[in-house]
Amino acid sequence: MAFFERIGVPLKTERGNRVFPLSDSAHDIANALERFGREKGVRMLHKRVTALRASDGALTGVVAEDTEISCRSAVLCAGGASYPGTGSTGDGYALAKSLGHTIVSPQPSLVPLVSDDDYCVEMQGFSLRNVTLRVFDESGKLFFEELGEMLFTHFGVTGPLVLSASSHMRDYDKHKYHLSIDLKPGLSEQQLDDRILRDFKKYTNRDFANALQDLAGHTMIPVLVRLSGIPEETKVNSITKEQRRALVRLFKDFPVSVSGPRPVDEAIITSGGVSVKEINPKTMVSKLVKGLYFAGEIIDVDAYTGGFNLQIAWSTAYAAAQSLELE
Ligand SMILES: Cc1cc2nc3c(=O)[nH]c(=O)nc-3n(C[C@H](O)[C@H](O)[C@H](O)COP(=O)(O)OP(=O)(O)OC[C@H]3O[C@@H](n4cnc5c(N)ncnc54)[C@H](O)[C@@H]3O)c2cc1C
Structure with a gap:
């Protein structure tokens, strides 16, 4: 944060310790980094790297389109395969692989999920706040549990x-x-059952479908009614205890099946990448090719949203730069 403030990007900290440029503009960050680089004498080519050269286990050069650059060191920081429009097309994996590095299968992460349940389409645009989301696999193993928002x-x-x-x-x-x-x-x-009972007393002469308005959003009510198995025209005062219990269970365990993730180009990040086993974690130098360094998302590390992925990129780049300086 001090670094960005120093290079002319005022910051703000929002809920959950998430830090953003005051302007909310990512361009300000990119421009400041580019300005800082130029001030330090960095020459920018803006060319696509197409090959890395090595001999006897040591880096010897980089090919960028029509330009061949002889060098003893290079930092490969070509990102993942997500949002290719931002430049990260997955090239880096092939470059690392060409020099013998293992690539842990790149997968979309921090990615929306596809469901075949028709009620998702029916409720499109409807958001849920302060709900707990749990993810289970086919054996019932719990993979994730958190409170928050979804859509x-x-x-x-x-x-x-x-x-x-x-x-x-x-x-x-x-x-x-x-x-x-x-x-x-x-x-x-039990508390939810009591709450539903109170609502049912309040709306005792209504049809079931018209008695949920205090408990659920307008868009969700037809879906809840359908999934509850209680016919929508059932009068509230004739709903049985068993039916009410089923409704409680539905509120506490609303199901959504998952058929897969959206494609990697819609993922905020790509998990997988250059195996961490082949990188010295202190210096970011390759254990296979002398002079080849890695930084950022190309490495097989990933994290939640909230700045942690950028932090990975900056921290690994910082470590690589520190050790390059010593070379
Ligand atoms: C929409 C979106 C929102 C995000 N929000 C956040 C957030 O709020 N907080 C957070 O921490 N993370 C966020 N991320 C993730 C974060 O942006 C990335 O993890 C981070 O930018 C990775 O940095 P990197 O330098 O490793 O790769 P990148 O930022 O992807 O940069 C890679 C660079 O390499 C260049 N490149 C690729 N191939 C070649 C080649 N062959 N030759 C030359 N250059 C090449 C690309 O043009 C690009 O400039 C977000 C990502 C997206 C897509």
Whole structure:
């Protein structure tokens, strides 16, 4: 933070210790870094690196389109494969592999999830706040549990909770994941049942479908009614205790099946990448090729949203730069 303030980007800290430029503009960060580089004498080529050269286990050069650069050291920091429009097309993996590095299979992470449940489309644009999202696999193993916000879309679900959950989900071919949303995490089943009973007393002569307005959003009510199995025209005063229990369970365990992630180009980050086993964690230098360094998302490390991925990029770049200086 001190560094960015010093190079002319005032910052602000928002809820959850998330730090942003005061202007909310990512360009300010990029421009400041570029300005800082130029001031320090960095020459920028803006060319695509197409090959790395090495001989006898040591780096000898970099090929950038029509330009061949002889060098003893290079930092490979070409990012992942997400949002290719920002330049990170996955090139870096092939470059690292060409010099013998192992690439842990790149996968979309911090990515929206696709669901075949038709009610997601029906509720598209509808957001849930203060819900608990849980992710289970086919064996019922819990992978993720957190309170927060999420959103239904035309393809499935997204939003902060879903993005975070996705970073715990891998191998969609092997696992059949499903989501469980606790729509009332602040209430125990008993408390929720009492609450529903109170509402049912209040709306005693109404049809069931018209008695949920205090408990659920307008968009969600038809879906809840359908999934509850209680016919919508049932009069509230004739709903049985068993039916009410089923409704409570639905509020506490609203199901969404997952058929997979959205494509990697829609993922905030790419997990996987150059195996950390082949990188010295202090210097970021390759254990296989002398003079080859790595920084940022190309490495097989990833984290939640909230600045942690940028921190990975900056911290690894800093470590690489420090050790380059000593060369
Ligand atoms: C929409 C979005 C929002 C995000 N929000 C956050 C956030 O709020 N907080 C957070 O911590 N992280 C966030 N991230 C993730 C974060 O931006 C990345 O993890 C981080 O930028 C990775 O830094 P990097 O330098 O390793 O790679 P990148 O920032 O991807 O940079 C890689 C660079 O390498 C260049 N390159 C690639 N291939 C070649 C080649 N062959 N030759 C020459 N150059 C090449 C690319 O043009 C690019 O400039 C967000 C990502 C996205 C897409």
